[in-house]
Amino acid sequence: MLLKDFYKLKSLDKTAEGKYTACITINAAHDVFKGHFPGNPVTPGVCMMQIIKELTQQVANTPLTMKSASNVKFMALINPEVTPELKLELEIAGLDGEEIKVKNTTCFNDTVALKLSCNYSRN
Template identity: 65%
Template sequence: MQLKDFYSLNDLAVTENLATAHITINKDHDIFKGHFPGNPVTPGVCMMQIIKELTEEVVGKKLMMQSSSNIKFMAIINPEKTPNLELSLEITKTDEGYRVKNITTFEDIVALKLTSNFTEK
């Protein structure tokens, strides 16, 4: 885990090329002291790191992000109000590595959509 204690993985279910993870963001993590005090917002780059780490868990390999597209931050993830997230990862093996289409939600609200391409380290 790149960001120690930033989130906890509650469960991870994998069926064929679809993985569903439930995580809880740690509202007391130091990153929220600067992003932003009194009104914490989960940084988008941290969400992208979580998606990478979950993909590594599913495929059993260390990965490096090569590109991302269709990145849409659609709702603020405030760890004090909505720390519990569901991440849906559609993982497809490619010639170069893996393509991942993600949808992250909380309380039936879509917070993030993105597509990333990863290569093996």
Template identity: 70%
Template sequence: MLLKDFYTVEKLENVAEGKYNAVVLLNREHDIFKGHFPGNPVTPGVCMMQIIKELSQEILGSSLFMKSSSNVKFMALINPDNNPKLDLELEISGDLTSEIKVKNTTKFEDTVALKLTNTYIKA
């Protein structure tokens, strides 16, 4: 985990071939929220992208290096005080020995907060 104690994984399950669901709980007391932003914490987008990478690594059992991102849409602010629990859908495809494509949708409650497609290579 790149950011120590930033989040915990409550659930990570395979729901179909190449499809996974995860539930992540953000640590609202983490130091990153003191600076981003004081009095109105917002989860940084780059931290969300790191969570997706780390979940993908756990699923694949391999270190990954991001090659590219596309169709990145931050659709709602994630305030850890109001919405610390996130539901992530990951769809993993591609030649798992070279390029790996991960499509993600991240939600809190019924709100879509993030959609993206990342391409990784094994590190």
């Protein structure tokens, strides 16, 4: 985990071939929220992208490097004091190859907060 204690993985389940669902809880008391933003915490988009990478690494059981990201859409602010529980749906292709492709949708309650597609390579 790049940011120690930033989030807690509650579950990571394979739901179908190449599809996974993760449930996490963001730590609203983490130091990153002291600066992003004081009195109105917002989960940084780059932190969400790192979480997706870390979950993909766990599924692939190998370190990864992001090669590209496309269709990155931050659709709602994630305030960890209001909605710390997030559900991430990952569609992962290429686990047997050198390039791994991921499509992600991140939600809290019924709200889509983030959608993105990433390409990773094995380190």
